[in-house]
Amino acid sequence: MSDAGTGLAGFRRYTWWAVPGTNVGVLILFTAEWVLDSDVPLQPRVFCAAALVVEVAAVLVLLDVRLRGTPARLPAGWPVAGVLAAIVLGVCPLALRNYGLWPVGPAIMMAVIATYLDRRARRRLVLTATAVAALPGGAVSLLAGDGQLVYAALFPVGVTAFTSWAVLGPLWAWDVAGRLEEARRLSAELAVKDERLRFAADLHDIQGHHLQVIAVKSELAARLAEADATRAAAEMEEVRRLATDALRDTREVVRGYRRTSLNEEITNATRVLASAGIDARTTVEPGAISESARHLLGLVMREAATNLLRHSRARTTSIEYRVADGVARLQVSNDGAFEPAADTGTGLSALAERLDAAGGVLEWTRDGERFELTACLPAGKETR
Structure with a gap:
């Protein structure tokens, strides 16, 4: 081992x-x-x-x-x-x-x-x-x-x-x-697999019905093509409409999967970290914040939780989120940083660039075994 x-x-x-x-x-x-x-x-x-x-x-x-x-x-x-x-x-x-x-x-x-x-x-x-x-x-x-x-x-x-x-x-x-x-490692893997299964189930529910109806109407249009061209054209128009609806619904499923919510990410992180044996202590003081800022901070929370599971030996972690003076601030710290300092990889660096483009900042520091990640964003400024 x-x-x-x-x-x-x-x-x-x-x-x-x-x-x-x-x-x-x-x-x-x-x-x-x-x-x-x-x-x-x-x-x-x-x-x-x-x-x-x-x-x-x-x-x-x-x-x-x-x-x-x-x-x-x-x-x-x-x-x-x-x-x-x-x-x-x-x-x-x-x-x-x-x-x-x-x-x-x-x-x-x-x-x-x-x-x-x-x-x-x-x-x-x-x-x-x-x-x-x-x-x-x-x-x-x-x-x-x-x-x-x-x-x-x-x-x-x-x-x-x-x-x-x-x-x-x-x-x-x-x-x-x-x-x-x-058991801790398997628990973290199962949490990821559960999320993938949820997405697969949502996609199946959306696509299954549309594709079944499209198949039936396409077959009907093929049979009517010579006998009743007008009705066949109407059926194909219906197929086009169904395909458009299926594409729209699929995009909404994918957008909902990729679009993060900070509150949901904090809740999910607390649950997954607890199942991995990490005591996650949260302090949340919500306030008005734009959807795009909430999305970016959700990505930061997701990356922080992923790094905790993969690249630390943390026993406890602290998650603090506050909105004050027009600034949304998320801070995640833990007591299990490696020696030497944990490799931040490209995930945090890429997020730092996105927050910088949105007028915010993403910083991380290490002191002994303590690792601290801090993200700040203007609460009401729209970002892409």
């Missing part, structure tokens, strides 16, 4: 540091201290040092792949290498009766592998690993008779359970956030 262009970029950075970073840090902190301990025999320290390098690499690779997509496939080789390294990191300390260290490596690798499984298999693996974690330490403690049976059996259980929660919890939240982002 690519998070470019969405609100997940910051969350992914946090998840990266919270999951791979934390687990690698724990592995290195606890295992390296034991590896560098001169009281520990040299051979197990060498084995554990090599195994530590392999498991750290495996954890980083596997979690990076997991964060890139859901569902994700286990990359070949790394799971096997990680599991073998985890076994070495568990067996060497356990052979020397270090009951606190031996479960760390195996627990982390088990949790990482579990992130690739479906919910049922994941639960089964975690529960089984947590239960089995009591056996190795408990068995070694019983055979050694060192009196640490409770610690040797229960501490690895706690380590395994806690590690599973620490790894799987944030990744579960990551998956939920990804699904919500996908």
